[in-house]
Structures are given as structure tokens and as C-alpha cells.
Amino acid sequence: MPHRIVHMLRARGSGRRPVMLAIAGDSAAGKTTLTRGLVRCLGEDRMTAVCVDDYHRYDRSEREGKPFTALHPDCNHIDVMEQHLQLLSMGEPILKPVYDHATGELVRPELVEPREFVIVEGLLPLHTRLARACFDITVYLDPPEELRHAWKVRRDCDKRGYTPEQVRAELDRREPESAAYIRPQRRWADIVVRFAPVAGRQDPPGTPLSAELLLRPTIDHPELDTVIGDSAPPPPAPGSPHGAETAMHLRLHRDTDGRPVDALHVHGYVSPDESRIVKKAIWERLGPRAGDGGLDPDALGRFGDGGTSDPLAITQLLLLYHLLDADRRQAA
Known part of the structure; x- marks a missing residue:
């Protein structure tokens, strides 16, 4: 068809x-x-x-x-x-x-x-x-490919019975097809999500990975300007371990094809208070269905064996917004 x-x-x-x-x-x-x-x-x-x-x-x-x-x-x-x-x-x-x-x-x-x-x-x-x-x-x-490879080695060895050498050999064998068939799908995505450490930072062990979300204008994204700034960050406070970086920001970005796109960054070191503000803002935009008792916000942000991540939770919450928004539009 x-x-x-x-x-x-x-x-x-x-x-x-x-x-x-x-x-x-x-x-x-x-x-x-x-x-x-x-x-x-x-x-x-x-x-x-x-x-x-x-x-x-x-x-x-x-x-x-x-x-x-x-x-x-x-x-x-x-x-x-x-x-x-x-x-x-x-x-x-x-x-x-x-x-x-x-x-x-x-x-x-x-x-x-x-x-x-x-x-x-x-x-x-x-x-x-x-x-x-x-x-x-x-x-x-x-x-990043280096991080994905590490995840695949750990998963396939722990759950699928492979040795690290076998997994790395298979990754090498798959690389031409990854480049030819998997990665080209990126161009068709409304949202491109990248979990990775912040380049150049030495965060303490256990710090969650940061999230970068490219929000393409192919669908309507929630307005977050009021809770996430896009201006230059303020000067660092004396003794601040994070320098002049802000834990969350929304900025105009150039995609790989040169087109402008909104880039939402949620760094792994984001404080619980900052994260809570953004979660609440997105949750409120979910509409009446968010408060009907049928959704479990505590289920978001979980990974591995009991780990939690605010960048992951905010990513999932944004996808939840789009699911409910599409359902609302269809009902209308």
C-alpha cells in the first residue's frame, strides 16, 4: 500500500x-x-x-x-x-x-x-x-559509538553468552551495514536523542549521562522557554565545581544537514530542584490525563539494576507529552 x-x-x-x-x-x-x-x-x-x-x-x-x-x-x-x-x-x-x-x-x-x-x-x-x-x-x-560499543559488550556478555572478543568482532563486521542502513534513519526522526558524558568534564563516578535532544519542527513541541533559558549562563559562583555551565539549556542549533533545530541539553549533574521544575512544567502540559491517577511518574528515569537518571526521566517525559498530545489531537 x-x-x-x-x-x-x-x-x-x-x-x-x-x-x-x-x-x-x-x-x-x-x-x-x-x-x-x-x-x-x-x-x-x-x-x-x-x-x-x-x-x-x-x-x-x-x-x-x-x-x-x-x-x-x-x-x-x-x-x-x-x-x-x-x-x-x-x-x-x-x-x-x-x-x-x-x-x-x-x-x-x-x-x-x-x-x-x-x-x-x-x-x-x-x-x-x-x-x-x-x-x-x-x-x-x-x-557516541564508543559508548554504544561498551554497552553492547556488557549486555551481550552478561545476557547473551558472548565473549568481549566475539562482540567486538561482530561490531566490526556490522559497521558497514550500520553506516548504510541504521544511521541514515536519523534524518527521519522528529526527535534525535543522544545520551553521553559532557565533553571535557570530570564528573564524579555515578553521575548520570547527559542528554541532548534535537527537537525538529516536524511535530509541535511543548513550550519550555519559561523554565529553561536559552541565554548565556551566569558567571560561576565562587567555588562552583561546574564552572559557568548551566545544567539545562534550550538553544538554537544547526543539525548535521545545516538546518536550524532546537537543542535541549539536560546535563547529568542537574540538581534535583532544577530537574523538578522542568518535570513539573512538562507534566502540567500533559493536560487533564496526567492527573487522572493512571500515570506513574516514578517509573520514569530508571535504568539498569536500580539506577535513576533525571536526563533520562525528562527525555521520557517529553515523549510521554507527545504521545498524549497526539491522542488528544486525534480525539478532537
């Missing part, structure tokens, strides 16, 4: 349809961490999470004899993924394939029924025009 027809059908369809959010990014970029917080906050009774990495065409042993990796479109059932995304976006159930990452095997498919909100995360959700037409909000996770 041509992508324009998908747009038309979703716009004119009778009744309520799910709000669709895509979170794309390379392996171990943090997609699942971002998704889990949103699911916990909204509740599993209102949100369906789908991983499109389940659409692998071959299991792990079969891929060993192929001239490409799991990142290549030819290694995935892209046409089936497109069909299923269309059905989900119209509120229809699907029989989704399941890839077991622990064993590398394709196992029994599962029935997926879309709820009010559908999050689709994985390697290639924005690869084709038809797939992109199914989403209301699109996100790309863009951590």
Missing part, C-alpha cells in the same frame, strides 16, 4: 486508532531502556510494545553462512514488518514473529493486540517510506 494511502486512511479512519511511536537506533543504543519507562508509566493495559528485530529472516546459526548481518534489510522480513505496522496503526491485531535473542532462535509467534498507544522499537522501523507513514512520532537514539 503506498505511503500516501496509509496517511489518508489513518487520517480518515472511523473511531479511535492507536498513537504510534517509533524508537530507532543501532544495537545497544538504549531503545529498550527508553521504552520500558514509558510502558511502566502509562501502564501495560494502555500501551503495546513491539520490537521489529523479531522480523529477522534467519536465526543465528543460519546467518553464519550469509554475506550480511542482522542489520541488513535482506536479513529481515521488511515487507511483513510494513504490513504489520499498517495493521497496528489501524487498530488491527497481528500475529507477530518472535526472535529469542538469548538463544538466537525463531520461536512461536505471538498475537499482538494494539492498545491506545503502540511503541515500536528496533533496528529498522524507519527504514522504508511505508513504515514511516505508520507513525505519529519518530525518535532516533544516537549515542
Whole structure:
């Protein structure tokens, strides 16, 4: 089905349809961490999470004899993924394939029924025009490659039984396909998220990673100018460990294509008081549905085994705003 027809059908369809959010990014970029917080906050009774990495065409042993990796479109059932995304976006159930990452095997498919909100995360959700037409909000996770590699080594060794040498060798093998198929999806994202340390800073161990969010004008973002300044930071207080930097700022930025874009920076050393002000401001913009008792704000910002991060929480809260705003617009 041509992508324009998908747009038309979703716009004119009778009744309520799910709000669709895509979170794309390379392996171990943090997609699942971002998704889990949103699911916990909204509740599993209102949100369906789908991983499109389940659409692998071959299991792990079969891929060993192929001239490409799991990142290549030819290694995935892209046409089936497109069909299923269309059905989900119209509120229809699907029989989704399941890839077991622990064993590398394709196992029994599962029935997926879309709820009010559908999050689709994985390697290639924005690869084709038809797939992109199914989403209301699109996100790309863009951590520094050195950091992503470290995350992948730790995850694949702890949870998937690999050695560090095997993971690094696979990363080298995947790099051409990452460059050809994964990273180009960045251009189609409404929001580009980058978690990373602040360059040139020596923060204490345990300081959360900072977040940089590029807010493209393809969707309407909440007004945050009143709570996050975009002017030059004030002079540092005597003895301040952070110099003249501000913990949060919103500034005009040039994207990789040279176009202007708003850049929201939330540094890892942000104080609880500063973070609370911004969280409250975004929460108030969620509208009446934020106060109906159905949302759990304490679910945001969690990662790993009990860690918490205000930059992650604010990122998830911004995505929550867009999910509820898209739902409000549809209801209107």
C-alpha cells in the first residue's frame, strides 16, 4: 500500500486508532531502556510494545553462512514488518514473529493486540517510506559509538553468552551495514536523542549521562522557554565545581544537514530542584490525563539494576507529552 494511502486512511479512519511511536537506533543504543519507562508509566493495559528485530529472516546459526548481518534489510522480513505496522496503526491485531535473542532462535509467534498507544522499537522501523507513514512520532537514539560499543559488550556478555572478543568482532563486521542502513534513519526522526558524558568534564563516578535532544519542527513541541533559558549562563559562583555551565539549556542549533533545530541539553549533574521544575512544567502540559491517577511518574528515569537518571526521566517525559498530545489531537 503506498505511503500516501496509509496517511489518508489513518487520517480518515472511523473511531479511535492507536498513537504510534517509533524508537530507532543501532544495537545497544538504549531503545529498550527508553521504552520500558514509558510502558511502566502509562501502564501495560494502555500501551503495546513491539520490537521489529523479531522480523529477522534467519536465526543465528543460519546467518553464519550469509554475506550480511542482522542489520541488513535482506536479513529481515521488511515487507511483513510494513504490513504489520499498517495493521497496528489501524487498530488491527497481528500475529507477530518472535526472535529469542538469548538463544538466537525463531520461536512461536505471538498475537499482538494494539492498545491506545503502540511503541515500536528496533533496528529498522524507519527504514522504508511505508513504515514511516505508520507513525505519529519518530525518535532516533544516537549515542557516541564508543559508548554504544561498551554497552553492547556488557549486555551481550552478561545476557547473551558472548565473549568481549566475539562482540567486538561482530561490531566490526556490522559497521558497514550500520553506516548504510541504521544511521541514515536519523534524518527521519522528529526527535534525535543522544545520551553521553559532557565533553571535557570530570564528573564524579555515578553521575548520570547527559542528554541532548534535537527537537525538529516536524511535530509541535511543548513550550519550555519559561523554565529553561536559552541565554548565556551566569558567571560561576565562587567555588562552583561546574564552572559557568548551566545544567539545562534550550538553544538554537544547526543539525548535521545545516538546518536550524532546537537543542535541549539536560546535563547529568542537574540538581534535583532544577530537574523538578522542568518535570513539573512538562507534566502540567500533559493536560487533564496526567492527573487522572493512571500515570506513574516514578517509573520514569530508571535504568539498569536500580539506577535513576533525571536526563533520562525528562527525555521520557517529553515523549510521554507527545504521545498524549497526539491522542488528544486525534480525539478532537
